[in-house]
Amino acid sequence: MYTDSQGCNFIIAVDEDENMLGMEGVIKYNNSNHPDIAGTLWKVVKTPNPRLGMEIGEKVYEVYQPRCSVAPGLNRKAVQINQILGFLTMSLDHYYILGQCNTYNIALIKETPQRLVENTNKKFVLLHSQDEVDEILDDDLQRQKTPYKDLNYIIHRYMEHPIYKYDLLGIQEADKPVRSIVIGREVSYGNSYAYKIVDYLGYYEDLAGTASCFYNFIDEQKYEYIDLYCYGIPEEILKTAGFCKRVGDEIIIPNYFSPFERKNVDIYFSSSQNEGLNVFRGDGDQDRPS
Secondary structure, rough: OOOOEEEOEEEEOOOOOOEEEEEEEEEOOOOOOOOEEEEEEEEEOOOOOHHHHHHHHHHHHHHOOOOEEEEEEOOOHHHHHHHOOOEEEEEEEEEEEEEOOOOOOOOOOOOOOOOOHHHHHHOEEEEEEOOHHHHHHHHHHOOOOOOOOOOOHHHHHHHHHOOOOOOEEEEEEEEOOOEEEEEEEEEOOOEEEEEEEEEEEOOHHOOOOOOOHHHHHHHEEEEEEEEEEOOOOOOOHHHOOOEEEOOOOOOOOOOOOOEOOOOOOOOOOEEOOOOEEOOOOHHHOOOOOO
16 A cells, blocks of 8 residues: 555654654655655654654655645544644545345345436446556546546556455446546455445546446345445535435444444545545545455
């Protein structure tokens, strides 16, 4: 997660005897001179210096000189620290589409919402190669988003992941070229399966009217649900794609599978800037092996 062509990205605080007192890992979303980054594993031991954690954060900015820092997965203490630093702190919205199951063993469902009825000429196309992604990815569009994820990040983060198998699903309308990509992976508990969408690349309007694509996908694979944590995609577009927004604990759509916990999880994030902000579950270190 933390490596790139320049090495392993960590800031370490040590004392005069080289004992480690604290650290922060840095995930770079791109390889520009002022990259967008996620600061994770931000930890310190108890020392006489009450500002040690803050000083490590300041050192990260000094070394990497990022355009911005966007990091999901904050605990309550980290939320407070980021607010002190003047960062925006919010929670990701959680959306889901339910499968048509007689029994739910992963999710806890009281009532299955009625599906949308639509006629669409859109479909999902499974992408297999880096060349396909390179041809589709609009780097100018990606640069307008925060964080800006370049091709090298996408390949390293998803296509070359050593443990997880991610699917890259292109959205194709009729005979038009694919412009946008849904990234996700299958998860399981016992003999039941669900699907996590972890990232989205491209144009939000391409998601509009894809409900039947998701319904076909979830039914063919017999998933209990597909879910999505995100910030930035307009809710009205996600509704036309068949998604419902989870509110409170009216239903349970689990996020943790290693180990499995049948509970809802709110994911908080921070960002040093708000312009063009697009945050997903796959950002930072949130979708990682435990």
